[in-house]
Every structure is written in structure tokens, then in C-alpha cells.
Amino acid sequence: MSRPTLNDIARALGVSKMTVSRAMRGERHVGADLRAKIAAVAENLGYQPDPEIAKLMTHMRRARQTAPPRTLAFVWAEREAAEIAKSSWSQQLVRGAHQQAKKLGFQLEEFHLAARGMTGRRLSSILEARGIPGFILSPLISRSRGHVSMAWEKFSSVVIGLGYARPQLHRVHHHHFLGMMTALRMLKKQGHERIGFYSGSTINERMFRAWSASFLAHHPLARPEKLLALRKTPARADFLAWVRKEKPEVVIDGGHVVAEWLTALPASKRPMLVTLAWHSDFPQVGGIDQQADVLGAAAVDLLVTQYQQNERGIPAAPKIVMTEGVWRASS
Secondary structure (H helix, E strand, O other), X not given: OOOXXXXXXXXXXXXXXXXXXXXXXXXXXXXXXXXXXXXXXHHHHOOOOOHHHHHHHXXXXXXXXXXXXXXXXXXXXXXXXXXXXXXXXXXXXXXXXXXXXXXXXXXXXXXXXOOOOOOHHHHHHHHHHOOOOEEEEOOOOOHHHOEOOOOHHHOEEEEEOOOXXXXXXXXXXXXXXXXXXXXXXXXXXXXXXXXXXXXXXXXHHHOOOHHHHHHHHHOOOOOOHHHEEEEOOOOHHHHHHHHHHHOOOXXXXXXXXXXXXXXXXXXXXXXXXXXXXXXXXXXXXXXXXXXXXXXXXHHXXXXXHHHHXXXXXXXXXXXXXXXXXXXXXXX
């Protein structure tokens, strides 16, 4: 039996093949009732699109386009423009997103929810008026800003990071569990055993305790609990007291908080420092490069996929895409 075609569906309903094709692509000028009838007939006939033909048609449509690239949005949820400009991680993140958008035939425009007078509803109206069909939301750090009141039903959307974001949307984030595991394995290869981890508890909770879980699961010592120090508000005096008491050979830091604090210790008693958020501003401290540009590019990939498949609103089954970091030795 031959495979059902668009012509078969069109003949069954007495409409044109082009109408069926447009309905399958979710184009708005095909009425909702007719789209529903076409979908029902397609299901009854057992129609399945040929992925190779769909790929070819997508390429041909793109080749015919002469209009400027379609614009997508990158929405900074909490940080203001001046603060973002000073953060090398943020700049790397959005640069990777811009580059991937351009590669896929789109352009990316940045917006700031922290700007004076801006709200989620107002930004939604701006994006809709501009014909921007989707956006990437930057990492949510503050618990109080966990809910962003965008008009989700009108857009495709992706959130970077796990955080406290509500509602549950498609997300991309760095594989923090694997990052800690990689750091511990590299340090173990170097012969270290007394490896400590000192960090704020809030950031660890934001990633569903991936760092602490990986630390306890992959530490070279059988009982590393005392070498795990998670504090709600990390403090210099507390950190130094912990180092003096537990005497770690290496301290893993969740960011770059403790580097300056270590200078208070004599060089002979100063543990080696490793960070889980390596970046080129501090090459003297080795650790895990989260490759923020790769994270930004992955967010664009996920957003463009939704746009091309005409997916809008809050997904019934949110996806989580994780990207890997790489180990960077200290310079």
C-alpha cells in the first residue's frame, strides 16, 4: 500500500494541496476549524511527513527569503545593562547566543526587565508589537524574581539555568554535577585527597544541590562531610576558621569569592584554589570553564526549534538541555 500524501488529504476534503500544506505548517490564515479537519483526516489516513522532503522545503523557503533576518529576543531578567557590561561571563553568554542566531539566519536583540518602568507585561506588548516571536530569558538568581509575568502563550521561550523560574519552561543549563565530578577527578589524578568545597548554599540550592551531591559522591575520601562547607552568606572569618580546622589541600570555590581571603594565610598554609566558574579574567586559578558561549548557543538552538515547529506558550513536557564545561589548568 502506498504512503498517504498531501494530495490524498486534499481530495478527501475537497481543498487544495497548498491549503493542506499551509495547515500542516500552522499558518494562521488557514482557519482553526479547517486545520482541525485536516489534522483529523491526516490521522485517519495514517499520514506521516517525509523528513527529507521537509528539510528540502525548509531550505528552499530560506533561499527565497530576501527580507531582513527574523528577530528573536534575549531578555536580561535581573541585571542592568551597566552590570552586564562588566561581567565577562554574561558577555560570553550573549555573544555565543548572537553568533548562533546569525548562523541560523536570525538576529538577536537584547532587552532588560530591570530597566526603569519595565515589567513582564509591558515587555510582552513590546515584543508582540515588534513581531518578535520568541525570547531567551537570562538566569534567574533572586528567589523573589522567580516568577516573571510574561504573556507566555504568545511566544516561544527558553530559560537559561535551573533557578526558581515559574512557570516551568524549556531550559538550558551547565551540567554542574559533571563539572564538580570532573574537577574532583582531575585533582585526584594530581594526587590530592583532602579536597574541600566552600560555597554559598543559595547557589547550590538553585541548581538542585548538584555541586554538593557530586562532591559527596565522587570525593576521593570515604567521609568528606567535614570538607563540605555550604554557607548561606559566605564570610571571610568563617572561611579562614574552616581552613585552619579542616586543613584542606585544595579548596574548590563556586565562583571567585575566596581567592582574596586566602591571602590572609601564610603561603606555607595556603591551600591550592580551584574554581567551578573559571574564566579568562583569572587564568591563575584553574578549574571548570562552563563555556558560557556554548550555553548561549544551545539556548538559541532550542528557541529556533520551537519557532520552526510553531510551538508557543508553556510546554506540556518541558525539556532540559545540559552543556558540558572543560577543565582549564592554572596558568
